[in-house]
Amino acid sequence: MTNLLLYQRIARQLAEDIRRGVYQPGERVPSVRKLSQQLGVSHASVLQAYATLEDQGLIRARPQSGFYVHQTPVLTAPTPDIAKVERPSLVTRGDIINQVLFESRREDVIPFGAAIPSADYFPLRALHQQISKVTRFQSQRAFTYMYSPGYEPLRRQVAIRMRDAGVVVNPADVVITHGCVDALQMSLRVLTKPGDLIATESPTYYGLLQLADVLGLKVIEIPCDPQTGLSVEALQLAVNQWPVKVLVITARLSNPLGGSLPEVRQKQLLRLANERNIMIIEDDIYGELLYDAGATKALKAYDRNGRVIYCSSFSKTLSPGVRIGWVLANQYQADIQRLQTFTTHSACSLTQMGVAAYLENGGYDRHLRHVRQEYRKNMTAWQLAVQQYFPDGTQMTRPIGGFILWVSLPAKVNTKDLHRRALEQGISIAPGIIFSNTDQFNNCIRLNCGMPWNRQTEQALMTIGLLADQLCQESHAAA
Numbered sequence: 001m002t003n004l005l006l007y008q009r010i011a012r013q014l015a016e017d018i019r020r021g022v023y024q025p026g027e028r029v030p031s032v033r034k035l036s037q038q039l040g041v042s043h044a045s046v047l048q049a050y051a052t053l054e055d056q057g058l059i060r061a062r063p064q065s066g067f068y069v070h071q072t073p074v075l076t077a078p079t080p081d082i083a084k085v086e087r088p089s090l091v092t093r094g095d096i097i098n099q100v101l102f103e104s105r106r107e108d109v110i111p112f113g114a115a116i117p118s119a120d121y122f123p124l125r126a127l128h129q130q131i132s133k134v135t136r137f138q139s140q141r142a143f144t145y146m147y148s149p150g151y152e153p154l155r156r157q158v159a160i161r162m163r164d165a166g167v168v169v170n171p172a173d174v175v176i177t178h179g180c181v182d183a184l185q186m187s188l189r190v191l192t193k194p195g196d197l198i199a200t201e202s203p204t205y206y207g208l209l210q211l212a213d214v215l216g217l218k219v220i221e222i223p224c225d226p227q228t229g230l231s232v233e234a235l236q237l238a239v240n241q242w243p244v245k246v247l248v249i250t251a252r253l254s255n256p257l258g259g260s261l262p263e264v265r266q267k268q269l270l271r272l273a274n275e276r277n278i279m280i281i282e283d284d285i286y287g288e289l290l291y292d293a294g295a296t297k298a299l300k301a302y303d304r305n306g307r308v309i310y311c312s313s314f315s316k317t318l319s320p321g322v323r324i325g326w327v328l329a330n331q332y333q334a335d336i337q338r339l340q341t342f343t344t345h346s347a348c349s350l351t352q353m354g355v356a357a358y359l360e361n362g363g364y365d366r367h368l369r370h371v372r373q374e375y376r377k378n379m380t381a382w383q384l385a386v387q388q389y390f391p392d393g394t395q396m397t398r399p400i401g402g403f404i405l406w407v408s409l410p411a412k413v414n415t416k417d418l419h420r421r422a423l424e425q426g427i428s429i430a431p432g433i434i435f436s437n438t439d440q441f442n443n444c445i446r447l448n449c450g451m452p453w454n455r456q457t458e459q460a461l462m463t464i465g466l467l468a469d470q471l472c473q474e475s476h477a478a479a
Helices: 006-019 032-039 045-057 094-104 122-135 152-165 180-191 204-213 232-241 261-278 330-341 349-360 364-389 415-424 454-479
Strands: 059-062 066-069 176-177 197-201 218-225 244-249 277-281 308-313 324-328 406-408 443-449
Touching: 006 045, 032 045, 045 059, 045 066, 045 364, 066 454, 094 204, 094 415, 122 180, 122 204, 122 349, 176 330, 180 204, 180 244, 180 277, 180 308, 180 324, 197 232, 204 218, 204 232, 218 232, 218 324, 218 454, 232 244, 244 261, 261 277, 261 364, 364 406, 364 454, 415 443, 415 454
Parallel strands: 197 218, 197 244, 244 277, 277 308
Antiparallel strands: 059 066, 176 324, 308 324, 406 443
């Protein structure tokens, strides 16, 4: 708290008062003049604090009247239950995943299924300006090969950004990749061989299941808490019974649950990995989208033995189209670079140079502050809409960052059918079946909240709720 700026301390105290019920929904909070007198601070500090609370959706300004607590209903829907451990198996979901992804890419649908924010939330103009400058003034280098480990100024900028995740790394330790999935697949290829067993979160990112399928790896899914992430205890039981070679985990804002491992759990996980000689691949692609920046460090920040290979990218913050990711591979860096040299060489030279120029010229932190506020507001709006329009018995997560909401519908709802019916109405959702190699999440969906909240968005969520109600009624009638 002591490291917060004055206006941030004021905003935090008022937020706590609102959540404790000191100020009720619809009530007026102290005027700027009154609060500045009470606290002995400037009007400007109070105005900044109120602007912060507005961004968080806690208060609203009324012209000629003042600031009032926002009339926001309390979220009463419970969080989803924790999954159970099932036996390791080869991935059998490849065809279903490909089918769902193909259908969800239609340009005539509302893209609730893809974990890709709207272009409204990317700094496209600033990126375009920097790429144009690179094209104009450095064309000779921008339009030729750039071999592994990638563009040195970009690696330097990545090393600087890693400090925010609690990771101290030199530019020489950074390998630029063709996005985060590229980093993940190369890490798996240098750590495993066909037939090996990897552990992952449950539910998990479907792209990892696709990679395991391609690489011939067996997968065991470890239950996760929607708030605190992967169960270290369940992992301990799994490694006692099966020869787990690698754990793939998103320690901050897991996809799709949105859970984040607290520091004490991260350290427990690393102790277990060291004791059982298990390598960890950390996918931290959502880490910079925590609503309270720096609230949780990356797992890599606590790694003292080179146990964690760290992967991330700018796909969720700058643009998926730039295809810029990176990997910190420790003692496996030479293997990663060798593999990269004879496959993709490295990421696109032009975009590497353009992104480096954008990061060097500032604005990225300001952009992150803006999108975090937008995603926080969007998340609240989506949650309230799900609570209002979806069937009784619906559960949902409470993410502390990002733009992904996991929704568990009543058990009677088969979300593969819901996905099909929603597509007929021009709406894409991601059914739970693609996030697991088991059948535990067939009544779940993942929603992309990285879209501007408007009447069309609300209407689409209302439609999904109505379709889910229909499936509930049909199931009940057939029983």
